[in-house]
Amino acid sequence: xxxxxxxxxxxxxxxxxxxxxxxxxxxxxxxxxxxxxxxxxxxxxxxxxxxxxxxxxxxxxxxxxxxxxxxxxxxxxxxxxxxxxxxxxxxxxxxxxxxxxxxxxxxxxxxxxxxxxxxxxxxxxxxxxxxxxxxxxxxxxxxxxxxxxxxxxxxxxxxxxxxxxxxxxxxxxxxxxxxxxxxxxxxxxxxxxxxxxxxxxxxxxxxxxxxxxxxxxxxxxxxxxxxxxxxxxxxxxxxxxxxxxxxxxxxxxxxxxxxxxxxxxxxxxxxxxxxxxxxxxxxxxxxxxxxxxxxxxxxxxxxxxxxxxxxxxxxxxxxxxxxxxxxxxxxxxxxxxxxxxxxxxxxxxxxxxxxxxxxxxxxxxxxxxxxxxxxxxxxxxxxxxxxxxxxxxxxxxxxxxxxxxxxxxxxxxxxxxxxxxxxxxxxxxxxxxxxxxxxxxxxxxxxxxxxxxxxxxxxxxxxxx
Amino acid sequence: xxxxxxxxxxxxxxxxxxxxxxxxxxxxxxxxxxxxxxxxxxxxxxxxxxxxxxxxxxxxxxxxxxxxxxxxxxxxxxxxxxxxxxxxxxxxxxxxxxxxxxxxxxxxxxxxxxxxxxxxxxxxxxxxxxxxxxxxxxxxxxxxxxxxxxxxxxxxxxxxxxxxxxxxxxxxxxxxxxxxxxxxxxxxxxxxxxxxxxxxxxxxxxxxxxxxxxxxxxxxxxxxxxxxxxxxxxxxxxxxxxxxxxxxxxxxxxxxxxxxxxxxxxxxxxxxxxxxxxxxxxxxxxxxxxxxxxxxxxxxxxxxxxxxxxxxxxxxxxxxxxxxxxxxxxxxxxxxx
Numbered sequence: 001x002x003x004x005x006x007x008x009x010x011x012x013x014x015x016x017x018x019x020x021x022x023x024x025x026x027x028x029x030x031x032x033x034x035x036x037x038x039x040x041x042x043x044x045x046x047x048x049x050x051x052x053x054x055x056x057x058x059x060x061x062x063x064x065x066x067x068x069x070x071x072x073x074x075x076x077x078x079x080x081x082x083x084x085x086x087x088x089x090x091x092x093x094x095x096x097x098x099x100x101x102x103x104x105x106x107x108x109x110x111x112x113x114x115x116x117x118x119x120x121x122x123x124x125x126x127x128x129x130x131x132x133x134x135x136x137x138x139x140x141x142x143x144x145x146x147x148x149x150x151x152x153x154x155x156x157x158x159x160x161x162x163x164x165x166x167x168x169x170x171x172x173x174x175x176x177x178x179x180x181x182x183x184x185x186x187x188x189x190x191x192x193x194x195x196x197x198x199x200x201x202x203x204x205x206x207x208x209x210x211x212x213x214x215x216x217x218x219x220x221x222x223x224x225x226x227x228x229x230x231x232x233x234x235x236x237x238x239x240x241x242x243x244x245x246x247x248x249x250x251x252x253x254x255x256x257x258x259x260x261x262x263x264x265x266x267x268x269x270x271x272x273x274x275x276x277x278x279x280x281x282x283x284x285x286x287x288x289x290x291x292x293x294x295x296x297x298x299x300x301x302x303x304x305x306x307x308x309x310x311x312x313x314x315x316x317x318x319x320x321x322x323x324x325x326x327x328x329x330x331x332x333x334x335x336x337x338x339x340x341x342x343x344x345x346x347x348x349x350x351x352x353x354x355x356x357x358x359x360x361x362x363x364x365x366x367x368x369x370x371x372x373x374x375x376x377x378x379x380x381x382x383x384x385x386x387x388x389x390x391x392x393x394x395x396x397x398x399x400x401x402x403x404x405x406x407x408x409x410x411x412x413x414x415x416x417x418x419x420x421x422x423x424x425x426x427x428x429x430x431x432x433x434x435x436x437x438x439x440x441x442x443x444x445x446x447x448x449x450x451x452x453x454x455x456x457x458x459x460x461x462x463x464x465x
Numbered sequence: 466x467x468x469x470x471x472x473x474x475x476x477x478x479x480x481x482x483x484x485x486x487x488x489x490x491x492x493x494x495x496x497x498x499x500x501x502x503x504x505x506x507x508x509x510x511x512x513x514x515x516x517x518x519x520x521x522x523x524x525x526x527x528x529x530x531x532x533x534x535x536x537x538x539x540x541x542x543x544x545x546x547x548x549x550x551x552x553x554x555x556x557x558x559x560x561x562x563x564x565x566x567x568x569x570x571x572x573x574x575x576x577x578x579x580x581x582x583x584x585x586x587x588x589x590x591x592x593x594x595x596x597x598x599x600x601x602x603x604x605x606x607x608x609x610x611x612x613x614x615x616x617x618x619x620x621x622x623x624x625x626x627x628x629x630x631x632x633x634x635x636x637x638x639x640x641x642x643x644x645x646x647x648x649x650x651x652x653x654x655x656x657x658x659x660x661x662x663x664x665x666x667x668x669x670x671x672x673x674x675x676x677x678x679x680x681x682x683x684x685x686x687x688x689x690x691x692x693x694x695x696x697x698x699x700x701x702x703x704x705x706x707x708x709x710x711x712x713x714x715x716x717x718x719x720x721x722x723x724x725x726x727x728x729x730x731x732x733x734x735x736x737x738x739x740x741x742x743x744x745x746x747x748x749x750x751x752x753x754x755x756x757x758x759x760x761x762x763x764x765x766x767x768x769x770x771x772x773x774x775x776x777x778x779x780x781x782x783x784x785x786x787x788x789x790x791x792x793x794x795x796x797x798x799x800x801x802x
Contacts, residue, residue, distance in 0.1 A: 069571070076564065080562070086527060087556035090534065091556070094541075094545045094546045094612065095542075098538050101534040102763055103766070105531060105534045105762075119523075120788045123517040124788055177763050178766045178769070417553050424557050428564045434572060438572045438573045
């Protein structure tokens with residue numbers, strides 16, 4: 001990290017900084033909820049599709065078709081809100097793009113290709129039910145799953161580059177040479193990429209399962225609902241299990257490679273051994289207040305020994321030390337992410353145990369209630385994890401190279417743009433709600449074509465989603 | 466290599482102009498298709514025509530943006546700090562358009578359909594207007610190299626207004642031509658006639674505005690005008706030629722049963738105009754400012770872009786062709802009727 005930071009000393013922040021940060025946080029926080037459905041929902045749909053073809057399972061087929069219709073709506077909103085983000089990179093952060101576009105832009109070009117493939121094959125898969133033959137149609141979903149993984153990896157490569165920038169040669173502040181491989185596979189890349197990919201499968205799995213758990217709680221306990229619960233819940237459970245293991249690796253990686261962020265995660269004001277793991281609490285005037293400390297916790301977790309020395313916030317140069325308020329946000333978001341993650345892992349364990357003991361037994365009331373809220377819990381976990389990454393990097397946009405205040409747009413008033421974003425996204429959220437409700441109502445009335453591969457039959461009335 | 470990437474960017478813009486344009490234009494005809502009863506069948510045709518392909522068509526925009534900000538970051542920052550108002554409106558327009566379209570498809574009540582339809586259709590006109598105005602601002606040299614140009618006059622000026630109007634008309638023209646083919650394929654002769662009337666009207670209007678626009682360019686952006694006529698004239702002539710040929714093909718009774726020759730002609734008429742813009746502007750990125758070499762990213766970035774472009778051609782182009790082929794054969798349809 002560069003210890004001499006002239007721009008830090010320049011007083012005052014551009015007036016555009018606050019609205020730009022708020023708008024980016026809001027639109028990205030909106031988009032990230034849709035990401036799991038673009039990335040992981042197709043995989044779950046293909047599971048049902050596979051079962052439908054292999055075992056001639058009509059209910060699985062109906063689920064797969066309906067899921068692909070829901071995916072079409074969510075993918076559309078995800079695609080357009082993702083487009084807005086690429087505009088915002090320029091409209092809100094021209095300092096970042098102008099200065100580092102030559103390096104930071106590369107992962108996005110790769111992402112562009114993956115997104116292209118995803119958009120093409122999503123269309124073929126979603127619209128191909130009726131006229132394509134079963135197996136070719138099934139396989140047309142595979143590029144969507146692969147492109148989802150590739151797209152996640154490329155976008156996260158850009159994000160992890162901001163945390164651990166590498167592969168560039170600077171002269172007079174300008175990028176004069178780029179090592180593409182090092183930009184893409186920067187130090188934090190694999191940790192963040194796998195973490196996000198698993199998160200997508202966790203959110204998609206638990207959210208879809210939650211919908212069917214809610215249906216079963218309303219008394220619709222037929223095989224259709226049971227299947228709609230079991231398949232996504234299995235995906236979510238496997239993913240959260242892997243995520244817990246991955247999280248442990250990432251925490252130690254952050255401890256070693258991003259000590260400033262680790263200090264904020266652990267809310268550790270001073271460098272010390274026997275560092276406690278504080279649950280909850282806040283940093284007030286440089287001291288931890290109100291939290292529950294677990295003695296030696298942070299030292300044990302990061303170095304397997306109480307005498308592990310953990311660098312605190314005091315190790316960060318004063319000019320670029322995050323304010324107490326920011327540290328508190330990062331610390332609490334980290335606690336919420338870990339807490340909700342373990343809650344979901346507990347649910348997965350519950351699921352595994354009850355499945356092992358008796359497959360045929362009807363799910364218990366409290367189990368269904370837990371699954372019904374698990375989708376919401378997983379989204380909370382996703383959002384807090386994202387807050388940890390983004391707020392945990394402040395005051396930097398590109399760690400050690402570019403402060404957020406130097407990346408921001410300095411022309412014009414950004415508040416109207418932010419207000420516009422709020423209004424339009426609110427409208428889109430309401431619209432999406434009504435659109436998904438319309439699908440549910442339509443299915444409840446049995447307006448569906450259950451045999452897409454054969455001649456069209458009259459629809460059998462079926463239970464709703 | 467730098468010039469090659471600039472060409473890739475121009476090809477991306479041309480493809481977005483043609484495919485994205487045809488897609489946007491459907492909104493114009495959707496908006497003017499009449500009330501819920503009269504407009505039901507045209508709207509169903511539009512739904513059917515762009516349903517499977519609109520997301521792919523818009524990915525060209527993403528492609529252009531990422532190539533621009535990676536290959537020519539200075540130009541990207543300059544554009545974004547100057548033309549922020551029309552670009553912001555365009556970004557929101559894209560959200561409203563895509564969401565409105567996707568929601569209308571699944572909504573059940575006429576009121577909801579109407580609301581979503583208005584969101585889709587009106588933003589389909591506003592967004593291309595903004596893009597046309599942005600192109601006009603860039604082409605007439607109103608974006609300074611260091612950015613932060615005038616936030617209003619950079620897009621509220623004669624060339625920009627011309628660009629915006631032309632963009633909307635061109636989109637409408639392309640959409641009408643693509644809809645003729647769709648109506649013909651699905652065997653709906655009345656909709657075929659409906660789309661044909663619109664194609665002819667849009668062609669005449671676009672041709673008229675384009676011809677009149679040359680005078681505006683002469684006064685407002687003289688360098689662009691001179692280069693258009695000097696080096697870009699073969700492209701302009703090709704555009705006029707294919708435009709007239711398409712017009713003849715649309716109206717001649719003998720060629721009526723051959724909508725397959727219409728689409729390439731119409732697309733060519735539009736692609737050559739956009740290509741002409743690129744040729745007239747060469748070797749500058751921002752109208753009369755910032756040459757391609759001065760604005761380029763380091764060589765390593767350009768090599769990476771070249772490799773990724775080759776990959777895109779190998780992977781994306783065949784996939785896209787397959788998608789269009791399936792759509793063309795009518796093999797992509799909703800699972801329910």
